[in-house]
Amino acid sequence: MRPMRKAPLVLVLSAATLAAPSIAASSATAVPRSSGTSTLVRTDKGLVRGAHLHRHRLFQGIPFAAPPLGALRFRPPQDARPWTGVRDATFPRNRCAQIAQDWGGTSSFSEDCLYLSVTAPDRPPHRRKRKLPVMVWVHGGGNVIGAGSDYNTSKLAVNGDVVVVSVNYRLGALGWLAHPGLEAGPDRHLQAGNYGLLDQQAALRWVRRNIAAFGGDAHNVTLFGESAGSADTCANIASPTAAGLFHKAIAQSYGCAAVTRAEASAEASAVTVAKKVGCTVEVARCLRTVPTKRLMEAFNEVEVMPYAVAGGDRVMPRQPRAAIESGRFNRVPLMHGNTLDEMRLFVGFLYPKPITVAEYERVIRESFGRHADRVLAHYPAAKYPEPRLALATVFSHGGNVLSTCDHVTALDVFRRAGVPVYGYQFADRTAPPLIDVPGYDEGAEHGTELTYLFPGLIGELKGPQRRLSNDMTGYWTSFAHTGRPGAHHAPHWPRYRSARDVLTLAPGRGGIRPTDVAEASNCALWGTIDPILP
Structure with missing residues (x-):
């Protein structure tokens, strides 16, 4: 992945979208030989x-x-x-x-x-x-x-x-x-x-x-x-x-x-x-x-x-x-x-230092052309702690293969096809990050759910995070057993019938719950914007 600052960010992310997980993989240690x-x-x-x-x-x-x-x-x-x-x-x-x-x-x-x-x-x-x-x-x-x-x-x-x-x-x-x-x-x-x-x-x-x-x-x-x-x-x-x-x-x-x-x-x-x-x-x-x-x-x-x-x-x-x-x-x-803040990983990598409001708006205009004014109206920089987070939120919500709205589209396609489908969104904003950018909130960026399934892959989990890891392991493996995800003492995971049935996965009391991710990610807006990525 090469930072290409003069190109629309969406095109840069097009080349980088599938690349991030190896940051986690390369930092993991293969299981050593055993004398057992x-x-x-x-x-x-x-x-x-x-x-x-x-x-x-x-x-x-x-x-x-x-x-x-x-x-x-x-x-x-x-x-x-x-x-x-x-x-x-x-x-x-x-x-x-x-x-x-x-x-x-x-x-x-x-x-x-x-x-x-x-x-x-x-x-x-x-x-x-x-x-x-x-x-x-x-x-x-x-x-x-x-x-x-x-x-x-x-x-x-x-x-x-x-x-x-x-x-x-x-x-x-x-x-x-x-x-x-x-x-x-x-x-x-x-x-x-x-x-x-x-x-x-x-x-x-x-x-x-x-x-x-x-x-x-x-x-x-x-x-x-x-x-x-x-x-x-x-x-x-x-x-x-x-x-x-x-x-x-x-x-x-x-x-x-x-x-x-x-x-x-x-x-x-x-x-x-x-x-x-x-x-x-x-x-x-x-x-x-x-x-x-x-x-x-x-x-x-x-x-x-x-x-x-x-x-x-x-x-x-x-x-x-x-x-x-x-x-x-x-x-x-x-x-x-997917994860709640998928694109914070890529934005943090491309922009390790803060950007200005003008730079944020330039990237949006280069990325969305005639739709840029509508995007900026829904995602004004002033609404976020810093412009990089505004930029990451835009791309986490729509416009690419990792976005929440693209996942909602896929869930709806499978639902209409008549197969049992269960949607989730990993949302632990305190999860260990794949890349720790100083002064930047990585949140629940791309790949952060992996260490909850594969221990030690990205940092160590603490307290409620370990309980979330146990619940996720239960959901994933019960699905392998029966085709229906269900974890011991964890909330019920409903079969997907609409975006309101997507299960948020976060630590702490009430952290696992169905959420309308389409509403939270402005999918009505993104459904009217021409696709940018292949």
Whole structure:
């Protein structure tokens, strides 16, 4: 993400929207190797030995597909090879290739990265009367950085009595480059650019084949993800090739009715990347030989938007909203929501120092053109402690894929489609921030709900925050069990029928309650303003 002060802020946020979660992910510590009692499990490719930790078993670095190297670069994931003996699954393997960004991350240039981790309560499967629900986590990080092993999934597994699987998938150019020259040979009918999405589906197929050996129920799988992981969850909901691979979904901080990349624009940007690395003839062969670092640098320089491509084939034949409205989607119960102050993260990053009222109004006019006067009338700078908070509020309410009003639109689309849907908004303005900007109130910014589900990811929780964390863990895992979120001693979560049914999640007495988020976010106004972001 590069600050582009002269460009409309909404365009800057367009490039940054999916990137923030990796700030959290990069600051997390992967679960270390354990000297505890190891456990042995047989998968369809061979034996793995994991670790027995506090009240749970952890298996890391299990291959769910072959390393996508050489001729397998820019190919759908292929079957992993069987191994002999016992594979050590007590530590994570490689992160998928990625370049650290200004806002965080850890560089890696390994393409041998298609691994997953499994966390299960410590009772072995043969001592249980029934299989446990499975939750499959798709990490955020803009689809350019991050790893499944960055997240401590033990609280969900232990407190919620579920098996949790966290996955790696190809990132950046290697996962999302859509050059038409790659649509050749056995892939001639496959839209290029959806390799990361296909990796996630391969991981779900691994779950279907193997999760019973870890105590999980292959017929009760919940797919969930945040930010870019939410965008990918939404794409899998719309993807025919994901049919039957999951039975519930949770999409956190990315509106499922948002427009994803179209075939023509995705391919045009990929052609630019190919030219940048000198691939103009025999493009597929050339792209498979370009050094990883150079390829990924070129992808970043062109500022390709790395998410699913719609319209080219059966993986993603239509835009997500069109798929849902036509009834041609994976009809599963859904939890869907965002944070109260999504855009404070991005505004704080772009403007670490205070801005003037004049600068605020300039950005609004550059971003909304003929609608700017109406936006400024509803969001005058004088109404807020400082202009940066006014700016963040505008974009948290409407005009982009993270906004509350975009999430209300998605909730309404699913409701009309007839699937059970539950809306939420995380609203703890005292939550540990992803980036601590001096003199700036980060509030419930993008990604702050993550540490309530994955302990230690972003700072430590205190007092009522820990109770909120327990309630959220209960809601998330009960949904995995039954398709209806409900936590012990926590308020009832109503099924979504209107924006008044969205459940606010905040600490303290009365902090969890249904709220009319459409009214609070001026969605009547935003429904009349032309969309700005793709």
